[in-house]
Amino acid sequence: MTAKRAFTHIETWVFDLDNTLYPHHVNLWQQVDQRIGEFIGAYLEVSPEEARVIQKDYYRRYGTSMRGMMTEHGVHADDYLAYVHQIDHSPLEPNPAMGAAIARLPGRKLILTNGSTDHAEAVLNRLGIGEHFEAVFDIIAADLEPKPAPQTYDKFLARHDVDPAKAAMFEDLARNLVVPHELGMTTILVVPDGSKEVVREDWELEGRDDPYVDHVTDNLTGFLQQLAKDLLVAPAKAGAHKHRPES
Incomplete structure (x- = not known):
């Protein structure tokens, strides 16, 4: 060994x-995770369930869901980051x-x-x-x-x-x-x-x-x-x- x-x-x-x-x-990232799903659903105009599948697929394949959305759909990083990080940090x-x-x-x-x-x-x-x-x-x-x-x-x-x-x-x-x-x-x-x-x-x-x-x-x-x-x-x-x- x-x-x-x-x-x-x-x-x-x-x-x-x-x-x-x-x-x-603390599950702080759960808030970000939820907003990522919302962003993907709105951007791709798909159901929450389908957005969830896409989100987790991109996360595993690309390292982040954002990278997947950029690569597959031309999403602008600034728009994505601004939305998904609007969370409540007070649980910390x-x-x-x-x-x-x-x-x-x-x-x-x-x-x-x-x-x-x-x-x-x-x-x-x-x-x-x-x-x-x-x-x-x-x-x-x-x-x-x-x-x-x-x-x-x-x-x-x-x-x-x-x-x-x-x-x-x-x-x-x-x-x-x-x-x-x-x-x-x-x-x-x-x-x-x-x-x-x-x-x-x-x-x-x-x-x-x-x-x-x-x-x-x-x-x-x-x-x-x-x-x-x-x-x-x-x-x-x-x-x-x-x-x-x-x-």
């Missing part, structure tokens, strides 16, 4: 946004414990999302953790090519001068960790904690045992808190060993 990658060498921490930085059971609650844990991680912190910067900023502001992130790389910065497209990760790494061999990626979709792992990143899959019902497709919850997933957590805040502690202990041990007097 291949050894799971560790964290002691990490200099850049990369986080997905939706269903990663907040629990799946401040998470100072997560913010403190992120702040303790050594190195840079970045967001890599298939959503828009406006949506990302609204989420980060509600969580109260925006100050800890250097930048947001959104779907516009990706030239409207969503994860898991390899070129999207390449653009992200180049834009922010990130060495993937010294970076970690947190994601809620296992398929979005395939390319990062191939590039040398340490990968962490964030899964539901099982305490409440979540609105997800079955395939979205798969992959926790796949070889490109180094670590799995159902409690990101706790995971980051423990990780920060471990990383503080590691340098101390290394320093003690380095300066040990010769006998």
